[in-house]
Amino acid sequence: MSNKFKNVSNSFSNIDTVQGHCEECKEFTVLVAIIPEFYRCTGCGADTKQHINGRIRYLKLDESEIKFIKENPTPKNGQAKF
Numbered sequence: 410m411s412n413k414f415k416n417v418s419n420s421f422s423n424i425d426t427v428q429g430h431c432e433e434c435k436e437f438t439v440l441v442a443i444i445p446e447f448y449r450c451t452g453c454g455a456d457t458k459q460h461i462n463g464r465i466r467y468l469k470l471d472e473s474e475i476k477f478i479k480e481n482p483t484p485k486n487g488q489a490k491f
């Protein structure tokens with residue numbers, strides 16, 4: 410029995426991932442949700458914003474949005490109230 414491995418796979422399955430086209434590296438890649446509507450490219454590591462306008466795009470963030478992410482840790486980071 411490997412409880413350690415089980416925990417790792419469980420926590421990974423809770424992470425929201427999508428496939429999309431990253432504006433930063435121009436690749437079709439897997440993006441991981443860091444907070445709702447904000448995704449991080451697993452290819453280049455860039456943070457992007459989901460933009461739905463007929464089709465889904467993942468856009469680069471501006472300075473204020475990067476700041477917003479830093480100041481708003483996701484509940485998945487263990488910052489949720491119990």
Ligand SMILES: [Zn+2]
Nearest residue numbers: 431434450453
């Ligand atoms: Zn990328």
